[in-house]
Amino acid sequence: MRIVVTGASGNVGTSLLQALAGESAIDSAVGISRRRPQLVFPKTEWATADVSDSDLVRLFRGADAVVHLAWLIQPARDPRLLWHVNVEGSTRVFAAVAEAGVPSLVHASSIGAYSPGPKDRAVDESWPTNGVRTNDYSQQKVEVERRLDRFEAEHPQVRVVRLRPALIFKRESATEQRRLFAGPFVPGSLLRPGLIPFMPAIPGLSFQAVHSYDIGDAYRLAAVGDVRGAFNIAAPPVLDTTSIARQLRARTFGLSARAARGLASVAYHARLTPLPPDWLDMGLAAPLLDTTRAREELGWTPRHSGEEAIADLLGGLRDAAGLDTPPLAPRTSGIGRIRELATGIGKRP
Numbered sequence: 001m002r003i004v005v006t007g008a009s010g011n012v013g014t015s016l017l018q019a020l021a022g023e024s025a026i027d028s029a030v031g032i033s034r035r036r037p038q039l040v041f042p043k044t045e046w047a048t049a050d051v052s053d054s055d056l057v058r059l060f061r062g063a064d065a066v067v068h069l070a071w072l073i074q075p076a077r078d079p080r081l082l083w084h085v086n087v088e089g090s091t092r093v094f095a096a097v098a099e100a101g102v103p104s105l106v107h108a109s110s111i112g113a114y115s116p117g118p119k120d121r122a123v124d125e126s127w128p129t130n131g132v133r134t135n136d137y138s139q140q141k142v143e144v145e146r147r148l149d150r151f152e153a154e155h156p157q158v159r160v161v162r163l164r165p166a167l168i169f170k171r172e173s174a175t176e177q178r179r180l181f182a183g184p185f186v187p188g189s190l191l192r193p194g195l196i197p198f199m200p201a202i203p204g205l206s207f208q209a210v211h212s213y214d215i216g217d218a219y220r221l222a223a224v225g226d227v228r229g230a231f232n233i234a235a236p237p238v239l240d241t242t243s244i245a246r247q248l249r250a251r252t253f254g255l256s257a258r259a260a261r262g263l264a265s266v267a268y269h270a271r272l273t274p275l276p277p278d279w280l281d282m283g284l285a286a287p288l289l290d291t292t293r294a295r296e297e298l299g300w301t302p303r304h305s306g307e308e309a310i311a312d313l314l315g316g317l318r319d320a321a322g323l324d325t326p327p328l329a330p331r332t333s334g335i336g337r338i339r340e341l342a343t344g345i346g347k348r349p
Contacts, residue, residue, distance in 0.1 A: 003064065003223050004060055005030065005069060007051075007069035008044075010176065012216060013033075014325060015170065017041040017216075019217050020220055021041050023224060028043050029045075030046075030059060031044050032046075034050050035326040037326060052088060057100045063100070065105070065106060066093065067219055067222075068093045069219075070089065073180045075344075075347050078347065087143050090144045091147050095151075098158065104159040104223065106160075106161045107160070108219075109141055110164055111164055111167075111287075112132070112137055114164070114287050115131065115287075117285070117286065117288070124290045124292065134278045135279060136276070137282065159227075160228060161227060164233065164289070166208035166306075167210070173322075173328060174313055174320065174322065175322040176327045176328050177313065179274075179340065181274070181279075182275075183272065183346075188317040189318060192318055193249040196250045197251065198250055198251050199250045200260060201240070202241060202257055202260050203257060204257055205240055206239065207240070207286065208239065209310055210233055210309060211308065212309075217300065218231070221299055225298065231297075233291060235305055235306045247307070247310065247311055261277050274345045
């Protein structure tokens with residue numbers, strides 16, 4: 001089999017390429033990224049392309065499956081660019097799959113596509129996908145799911161799979177995730193156990209996580225297996241901010257969701273952080289995921305708990321860990337943070 005992966009140089013893409021390297025059914029893989037990485041994976045060749053304007057049909061021809069991971073989180077302050085790349089770029093990927101005659105398409109959706117849901121029980125893949133109205137990321141994921149619905153109806157010969165994962169972490173993604181979600185003013189050295197005395201406990205902010213290596217394995221199974229439809233991907237247990245506080249040996253104090261959002265809004269508008277406050281809305285509203293279908297039909301079982309995934313990320317943040325790809329390169333720490341400040345926090349990718 002030959003697999004083509006868009007967005008292959010990021011957190012999930014590098015984990016998928018590693019999983020494909022050990023898959024006997026895979027003969028070769030093409031990793032597509034906007035900037036060519038130096039990192040080498042067995043069976044993989046790199047191709048430089050942008051899903052929003054490159055010739056994708058040429059790259060997709062001869063593939064047995066396309067795994068579409070490409071997605072921009074930043075620049076959050078340029079929503080038109082994010083829509084152009086994420087929504088219109090995904091639409092171009094789907095069209096190119098059909099034109100190139102690729103028999104299978106695996107799409108990276110998200111827990112963010114789900115409508116607000118319960119925190120006292122898990123929901124399966126039939127939960128409504130209308131997203132969280134106030135969050136742009138969520139609404140873009142919803143729109144792409146709608147367009148994928150139309151693609152699936154118009155091209156029944158294409159096997160379509162969509163994964164809806166929880167939060168995804170690994171050590172090597174630390175530099176990228178610090179840059180995307182925290183910004184240049186968060187020192188990794190501060191995240192050593194015992195250095196942060198207090199952390200807020202926000203009522204209703206419970207969530208799930210999954211290790212990037214495990215989600216990479218889920219995409220591998222989706223690409224090579226005979227499955228269709230949507231799959232929730234998450235690892236136990238259910239987490240909250242006290243889960244992180246325990247790992248940092250910090251005490252917690254109560255902070256209302258309203259106060260937390262107000263503080264997040266101040267930090268964002270003061271350009272202290274690249275993350276808009278509406279991401280808290282999504283965290284509070286997102287349901288818990290039932291992964292029964294992934295276990296029984298996809299054959300997927302996580303090897304790491306959600307707590308282990310967070311611990312791996314925290315260790316990576318302390319050590320400024322990364323990989324030799326443009327999104328994950330550790331050189332964006334240290335002196336590289338000057339570039340983040342100069343280009344505008346949350347303003348440019």
